[in-house]
Amino acid sequence: MTSVYRARAVQEPQIQFDHIFCVDRGGSEAYEDLENTDMRLVGREILADYINFSAKHSKYSELRITSLPELPSKVSSVEIGRVIYEFHSPNASIIRRELAELDVNSVDEIWTPSDWCSELVESLKPQDNQVAIKTVPNQVDTRYFNRKGQRASLSRPEGAIPVSWIGRLENNQKNYLDFLLTIRKLPKQYYGLMLYSFENDPDRVQKFLGDAAAFGVLDRIELYSDVPQPAVSDIHRAVRDAGGVFYSTSLSESFGYAVLEAALCGCRVVSFDVGPLRQHPVTGVTFIDVGDIRGAVSAILEVSKSNTVVEK
Template sequence: MEPISIAMISDFFHPAVGGVENHIYMLSANLIRKGHKVIVITHSHQPDRVGIRWLLPSLKVYYIPFLPIASSATLPNFFTSLPYLRTILLREHIHLIHAHASLSSIGHEGILHSHLMGIRTVFTDHSLFGFDDAASILTNKLMVGTLKNVDAVICVSHTGRENTVLRGELFERNEDDPNVLELRKSVYVIPNSLIAEQFKPSIQPPSDTITIVFLSRLAYRKGIDLLVATAPRICAMFPNVNFVVGGDGPKLIELLQMREKHLLQDRIELVGSVRHKDVLSVLSRGAIYLNTSLTESFGIAILEAACAGLYVVSTRVGGVPEILPEDMISFAKPEEEDIIRAVSEAIKIVQDGKHDPIRAHERIKTFYNWEDVATRTEKVYETVLKSRQMELMERIHRTMDLGPFAGIIYTIILLVDCIFFLFLEWWIPRDSLHYVHHHWDKEVFKELVEEAEEAEKLAGGSSSS
C-alpha cells in the first residue's frame, strides 16, 4: 500500500490512561513503522498541555483547547471544532481520518467535517452500550447520525460488531427493492492486541497461598457489586486465598466497607490506581485473575493477565468469550453463586498444577500482535480510499433517513456545517495556511541520537581521565 497521511481523532488519548488511549498509540506507532504519516488530534488534558507535542516514534499530537466535561469527553458542539480541524487537516495533507470511541464528541465532529474537504473516514467502536437508559439512547442517536456518512466501521469483537450494527443502524436499502434493508459491507472486526514481551510471567516460589488479582476501574459496569458480594464468601471457603484489588472509582467506598465489615484487611489488599507500566508487577503477585464485568466489548485487561501467566475467571459477557481458548479461562454468569463456582474451579486447577504460566504466555504471543492489527487496518484504509466518495445530496438523503424528527435536525446541522465551511474558505483561504512540508525524518533522528551517545561517551572518558 502507498504511504498515506492519517489523522487519529479522539477525546481519549495520553496522558489519560485506558484501553482506547493505548489502542490509538500502538496502532499509530505501527502504522508509522510501515511508512505512513500519522498524527493524533485530541483535546487539552491539562492546563499546560495545549498545542503540539511529539511522542515516540515520531507521533505528532495536536491538543486543541477544548475542556472535557466528564471522563475525558468533551461537550458535543458540532461547529466550534471546524476551524481547528479544517486548519490541521489541510496543513498536514491528511488523506483519511480514523475516529475512535462512541463517547468521543470530537471524533464524531471529525467525521462530520472531513467530507467537506474530500477526506475519507473510518470509525472504531471500542465499547458495548445498551438501548434502554437515557445515556445510551442519546449516545446511540448521536452515533447513528455520524455513521450514516462514514466510509467504514471497525469493531474490536464480533459481539461488538453486532452491538454497533444495531446501535448505529448500519443498514442500507436494497437497490432492487427499497423496502428491504441489507447490512452494510463496510463493517469490519479487528481485535485489540498487546505487546506480549511487556507481560512476561515471573516464576513465583512454591506457596500454599493463592492470590486472586482484580484490576479494573471500580465502577458499576465493571461488576464491583459482584466482587463485594463474592470476595468474603471465597475467603471464608478457602483460608489460603487472598485478594489484590487494583483500581480507583466510585465503588471504592463499598469495597472498603466490605473489608471492614468482614475483618478482611489482611486478606484483601487495595492497591489503588495502577499505572500501566506497573500492571505487570501487580499481576505477577497472583495466580488467578478475576473479571466481573457486566458488559465488555473486548477486555484487554483479561488478555494482559493471561499473557502474564494468570488463569482467568470471567463473566461470560460481550466479546469476552472471543479472547482466549477455553482451557485458559473459566466462565461464569454475572451472578454471585456462579462466580463462586467458577473461582472454586479455577483454584482447583491452579492447585493441581494444570495451568502452565509460561506455556500460556507463549500461546498468547502467537495469537495477538500489533503488527497484524496494523496490517489488517491498512487493508481497511486501502478499501476505503479506493471506494466511491459520497456526494453531498447522497449524504443529505442518508441523514434524512434518521426519521422525521432526528433526520431534520441532523440535516440542518449538516447544511449549516457546509455554510460555515464555505465562510471559513473565504475568511481563511487555503493559500494563507502554513502547510507542513517536512515531517520527522527518522534517519536524521537516528544520526542525532548516535552523535549524542558518542558525545556522552567522550565526555565520560575525558572526565574519568
C-alpha cells in the same frame, strides 16, 4: 481506550498518530515513550474547529472518532482521506444513542473490536443506515504481555494467594461488588489484588473502601492505582507464580483486554462469560455465568490448586 490507541501506534511505528482527547484522566503518560505519537488535549467545544484547522496543515489519511457521534458532521472530509467512527462500548443503550446522533453521510466506515460487537451494532443500526461495519480487533502489546518477562514482587507473605482484578471502581460494568463478595467467601489465605485506573473522583474511591469494609475484606484487599502496562504484565506473572488467579467480574465486554493480557502472561483466569471473551485464542480461561459467586469460588479454588509455574 488508552490501551487500544497505544497498541496501534506500537504495531505501526511507520505511521504518525495524533491522539486528541477532550478529557485527561491521567492516561497521557502512556504515550510518552512512543516517538510516532502526539497526544493533545482539546476542549470539546472547539474540537471540530481544531481538527479542521489541523487537517489543512497536515496530510491525514484517516480520522478515527470514538464516543463523539456529533463530530463527523462537523469536520471537513475534503482535507481528510477517510472518516471512521468506532464503537468500543458493549452497552446497547450507549450504542443506540450514538447511532441516533451519528450522521451516516459523514462516515466512511464503522469499526468495532470484535465480531460480537459488530453483530451488536448491526442489530441496533437503523435500517436506512448503510454504512459498512468492519471488525478491527484490538492489538495486544506482546513485548510486555507474554510468559517470559519479569515478575513483580508481591507484598504478602509466602503462602498467601492473590486474586487479581483490573478496572475502574464502579459497578455499571466492571462490577467490583461481586469481586469483594467472592473474596469474602474464599479462605483467608486468598486476598484481592486490585488494579484500578483513571479515578479522579475521591468519592468513588471512598465508596469502594466503605464497601470493602462493609463486606469485611478491607484487610484482604491491596489497591494499585494507574499501573503502567509493563508493570501490569509483571504483576500478572507474579500472580501466576504465586499460584493465583486473574478474576474478571465485568458485566459486559466489547473485546476484553484484561482477560486476554492475563492469559498471555500465563496467569490462569476465571471470568464471567460475557461478550466475545470465548473468541480469544488463548488457554487457561475458566468461564462462569454472570453473578455466579459460588461457581467463581469453586473455580478459583480449583484453578489455584492446579496452577503451576510456567516459562519464567
